Amino acid sequence: MDYAIDVRDMTVAYREKPVLWDIDLQVPTGVLLAIVGPNGAGKTTLIKSILGLVKSAAGSVLIHGRPYSEQRSNVAYVPQRGSVDWDFPTNVLDVVTMGLYGKLGWFKRPGKTERVEALRALAQVGMEEFADRQISQLSGGQQQRVFLARALVQDARVYFMDEPFQGVDATTERAIVDLLQSLRERGRTVVVVHHDLQTVPEYFDRVMLLNVRKIASGPVRDVFNEENLRATYGGRVAFVSALASKDDS
Amino acid sequence: MSPSTEIQLIAVVVAVACALPGAFLVLQRMAMMSDAISHAILPGIVLAFFITEDLGSPLMIVGAAASGVLTVALVEMLRKTGLLREDAAIGIVFPALFSIGVVLIARYAGDIHLDIDAVLLGELAFAPFDRFILAGVDIGPRSLVIMSAVLVVDLVFISVFFKELKLTTFDAALAGSLGFAPVLLHYVLMGLVSVTAVGAFDAVGSILVVALMVAPPASAYMLTDRLKPMIIISCGIGATCAVGGYWMARYFDVSIAGAMATVAGIVFVLVVFLAPDRGLLSVARRRVSQKLLFGRKMLVIHLYNHEGLPEAKDECRVEHLEDHLRWDHQFANRAVKSCISNSLVNRDGSLLSLTEDGRILARQALVEF
């Protein structure tokens, strides 16, 4: 079977303490996958190790059958909002244009073509009017949309997103979900580190439960159940039963 | 006492006096404040000098402390505007203050020997010749008397407020809620840094003050986790740098202050490599011995995860380990051999399977997280 994402035996250790143990993850094409787990479970580390941002002790990553390093132009990354200083002197259009730097390569400056593409991506997230806005003036939801536009402009086949729904208003959340689902309709694969268990069944097709090691992964219907959640989060999930039963309906 | 002994004594006193507030600066991640303050106190000293016309007056200490506190206040003020980050604020405030000091000296005190060189660099070698005469009695070198007084002030402050300092260093929020006024304590600590810096100016200059406030405590931090031992070790290391620096300067006939800073650096490098537990050599050695243990655990967990699954036949082969775990051939063999000899794994051709012991280890290892 041809997987969009094929991760084998990913292991990451920090000062001899394991953060991720022997993770296997196979993601078929055209799927919306959520990665969930408690704090410190290694969710962000998993994304970062797949993208080569963090050194791994072991493991390999194939994107559509080829190593990640050969597939960078087909992979887009949406980091956590807090990973960047929003007081940086730049505007919305500029940030989105950065998504095209890879295509431009060394030294070439973005020109009119790039500007048009960036505006188009901004339109997809409903932010074209904000193109000239200084990024420090944006709300949380607006910041998130800008980051998304930056990824969209790359027109990648695979998307990795780290907590895109964290701290955004309801309208933005709805807009992002619609966007992700339209990506899926177009045959793209989207992996999302997600913090809100309640919305997993509603937003995603597949889910991976992670706590340093993989507890389970697969279609939400099959995998997102009380037993697995308990194994992932330990005993402290009173709402797990409520979630699982919601899923059953 | 011979001049040589006196110099060493002064140096030791300076080092210990610097190590005391320095330990807290290092722990509170404010090491660079020592640099900022030791330069920014210049205008305070100069103004005090203009008032008293006496280089030896205690008003200099007051002027310095005021200048130091002013520095901290200005930095805070700038930071609070939200327009500048803290590091930028520091990098702008202290040069501005230092420049004011230099300009004041150049314009109004050019012929007095408040020499910039001395301010920056100091010269311990001359210290024994400047005596402190009280009521006709030669008590000792002026630097020694002053620095001893500063040392006493440092010691008193730190002993009296030890609990509060400890709390504000490690948990400022909690300290605040308990009513310990961490902000006030912060300013007093900075005042202490200023006083120590001005006392040490004469002898060693501002750069060495930084070296003695940061390097010995940082070295001590590599050796221990607890506050009191860290302070004591800092003082010990500081004293060593003082004496060692003196003899190095004697031997090569170079600047004593520079030599002390150099020795502080050498000690730091030694500690970084040789510290037990946290030193680089220790870490490397542990990593090597841990690697095999780690390898065994990884192998066992890997087998455990794939046991009984349809891919087991592929995943549990020795060659697979080399491919997917990115182990080289040698290490893969060592890991497998180690597992087999520890009765964790059975080998059948190139297919590996877990023993019951192996399964137990895997489960244990997984639960550890």
Next chain:
Amino acid sequence: MEWFTDIYLDYTLRTVALGSALLGITAGSLGGFALLRRQSLLGDAISHAALPGIAIAFLLTGSKAPLVLILGAALAGWLGAALIASVTLRTRIKYDSALGIMLSVFFGFGLVLLTYIQKMPDANQAGLDSYLFGQAAALVQRDVMVILGIGSAIMVMMVLFWKEFKLISFDADFGATLGFPIHGLDRFLTGLFVIAIVIGLQTVGVVLMSAMIIAPAAAARQWTDRLGRMIVLAAIFGAVSGVGGAITSGRVANLPTGPTIVLIVSAIVVISLLFAPNRGLVFRRVREWKAGKNLRVDAVLVDLYTLASQHSSKDYPHSQRVLDVMSTISGPAKRTLHLLETLGLARQIDAQNWSLTGKGVERAQSVIDSQYGGKLSQ
């Protein structure tokens, strides 16, 4: 005006001013990136760490040629920066401690070397002193040529790698996923930084160098939100401070150049913090005051309306004192009432009493509609 003709006619002054200007431009522009990457104090550490490099360069080659000394300083500065990064990464020592240690230890070692050199026959460390204290006044044509050459090379690099530098300063991780070698770029940018610092040492000296780098950029940041403009403005501020400092210290007796430059650029920072539009504190205060004023205008308007609605007509007058009591906004209503009058929304009936005009009634109604959904709370 004499000052300008002075530059023209006086060769030395011209040289010093030019050299200082060039250094100001180089340090100021790179300082923009340093500011954004929170490397202000790194500049301070690197300038101190450069000292032993200068001494060693002299010891090895016996030459005091600027290029030789600059090379030595740059290598030492670069080594210091690398060690800081290494120590912070591999041990539990934090960044600020690493800075402090490298700064003081390298500098102390440099002192040792300097005093060693002093004892050598024929060696006189006069040329080396200028790095410590910045003796812009000692700049000669040769120095300026070197500065011009190196400074231009740095600026060219900055322009060439502009988008790459912007990328790693804003979101390095993202840049890595695009395939850019962010560690290499980081080291390259730091390298340029080291060189800019090292050539700048000659104007202001070790202690003040951090201000030369950060202050122009910090000031520039307040005036614009675009990176390009910020860097250009920083360069301009740097140049102005450099030239201004050179000229001022040249004309005023007993005024050393380095500190004068720093004081000028610090003044520029203060002015920028206060008066820049948008970010400036003065404008912020004015904006807040205006917003507060708007709030007061609406509040008093609504109060007048509320009071009046308990009577037969909407423009029934009420006394100022009643309004004071009603108002929850601090400050006497009198000033606001006068303002309302200027706006044509209220009318002063007699010494104490005021009432709404027709326009005022309309306006009050629309405020209530938008704020209270059409209903007045009772």
